Amino acid sequence: MSDKEIICLGLESSCDDTAAAIVKRNADGSAEILANIIHTQTDVHAPFGGVVPELAARAHIEYMDVIVEQTLKQANLNYSQLDLVSATSGPGLLGGVIVGLMSGKAISLAHDLPFVAVNHLEGHALTAGLSDGLSPPYLLLLISGGHTQILQVNAVGDYQLLGSTIDDAIGEAFDKVAKLLGLGYPGGPFVEAYAKQGDPTRFKLPRPMKGRKNCDFSFSGLKTAVLHAAKAIQPISEQDKYDICAAFQASAADCLADRVKRAMLLYREDRNIAENEICNLIIAGGVAANKAIAKKLDELGKNHNFKLIVPPSNLCTDNGAMIAWAGITQFLKGNVSPLTAPPKARWPLYE
Ligand code: KG4
Numbered sequence: 001m002s003d004k005e006i007i008c009l010g011l012e013s014s015c016d017d018t019a020a021a022i023v024k025r026n027a028d029g030s031a032e033i034l035a036n037i038i039h040t041q042t043d044v045h046a047p048f049g050g051v052v053p054e055l056a057a058r059a060h061i062e063y064m065d066v067i068v069e070q071t072l073k074q075a076n077l078n079y080s081q082l083d084l085v086s087a088t089s090g091p092g093l094l095g096g097v098i099v100g101l102m103s104g105k106a107i108s109l110a111h112d113l114p115f116v117a118v119n120h121l122e123g124h125a126l127t128a129g130l131s132d133g134l135s136p137p138y139l140l141l142l143i144s145g146g147h148t149q150i151l152q153v154n155a156v157g158d159y160q161l162l163g164s165t166i167d168d169a170i171g172e173a174f175d176k177v178a179k180l181l182g183l184g185y186p187g188g189p190f191v192e193a194y195a196k197q198g199d200p201t202r203f204k205l206p207r208p209m210k211g212r213k214n215c216d217f218s219f220s221g222l223k224t225a226v227l228h229a230a231k232a233i234q235p236i237s238e239q240d241k242y243d244i245c246a247a248f249q250a251s252a253a254d255c256l257a258d259r260v261k262r263a264m265l266l267y268r269e270d271r272n273i274a275e276n277e278i279c280n281l282i283i284a285g286g287v288a289a290n291k292a293i294a295k296k297l298d299e300l301g302k303n304h305n306f307k308l309i310v311p312p313s314n315l316c317t318d319n320g321a322m323i324a325w326a327g328i329t330q331f332l333k334g335n336v337s338p339l340t341a342p343p344k345a346r347w348p349l350y351e
């Protein structure tokens with residue numbers, strides 16, 4: 001292992017969070033977050049019930065410079081004390097990605113710092129190293145507003161996709177259910193709060209993909225089932241909303257657990273790991289903040305010898321620290337990016 005000490009500024013702008021962070025990799029390999037600032041654009045997108053790409057890009061332009069300055073101030077550092085700059089270069093909304101990527105390149109050029117273009121998904125995939133000092137191999141469930149996938153993380157740079165959604169992302173389904181019930185945006189935390197007061201057994205909702213041999217997900221039918229259930233009982237009361245949220249959340253959690261259970265089996269088979277050997281399961285993405293889902297996955301893990309690790313929620317949702325950490329990790333492998341590195345709307349980790 002390298003005993004290099006590296007301080008990296010990481011920028012993130014692939015969706016609706018403008019984020020910057022400074023992370024220090026110590027000589028012993030441990031990570032220290034020196035500053036971590038996120039400007040969330042919730043207010044901009046709330047009236048539309050979802051992220052509007054053009055508005056997101058404009059807000060990134062407005063805030064990225066400000067946030068970078070704040071980050072340096074919080075870490076009490078100046079540019080000359082940095083060793084590296086990294087920025088998300090995809091996948092994501094292209095207009096936003098361009099803002100962070102160009103800012104990172106400009107800082108690299110102006111201050112003569114090496115630059116690493118980071119895959120946003122790799123940022124999520126390596127977060128456990130940042131938060132818990134955990135190295136691959138592990139199983140990763142990435143559940144956010146844009147992604148729903150199970151990855152087998154064999155090593156840094158060696159990722160296998162075990163399953164992904166064939167339609168909506170799970171966070172998107174939470175947001176759509178909240179929207180159709182007239183709750184707030186983003187919908188996940190509202191649905192979770194409503195579900196706490198509801199009866200999950202009153203409405204019978206489907207468990208799409210449950211029992212399938214692969215590890216794929218589907219949430220669009222579940223969302224439509226919620227729509228039909230709500231339509232059938234108009235006018236809808238607060239208690240109805242509580243019960244619908246509870247039923248939806250229980251179904252979503254069941255589906256996740258069923259697909260992850262399948263992935264656990266495939267992971268052991270592929271890596272030739274005995275049933276009684278403890279493995280690690282990491283969850284990342286905004287939906288990982290949902291306590292009911294985490295509880296369900298924890299129970300599943302206990303029954304199948306997988307230890308569940310949930311990084312703190314500010315590192316589960318989009319942030320600059322995970323981009324800085326992924327940048328450091330790639331840099332230590334000898335990877336730096338040219339200033340011609342392009343923004344990418346699509347960039348699967350496993351190709
Ligand atoms: O990772 P994230 O911040 O952004 C990206 O999508 O990349 O995830 C945002 C998603 C939203 O769909 C939001 O509704 C969902 O995460 N979310 C939750 C909860 N908190 C956030 N979903 C369910 N329960 C929550 N407590």
Ligand code: ZN
Binds near residue numbers: 120
């Ligand atoms: Zn993300």
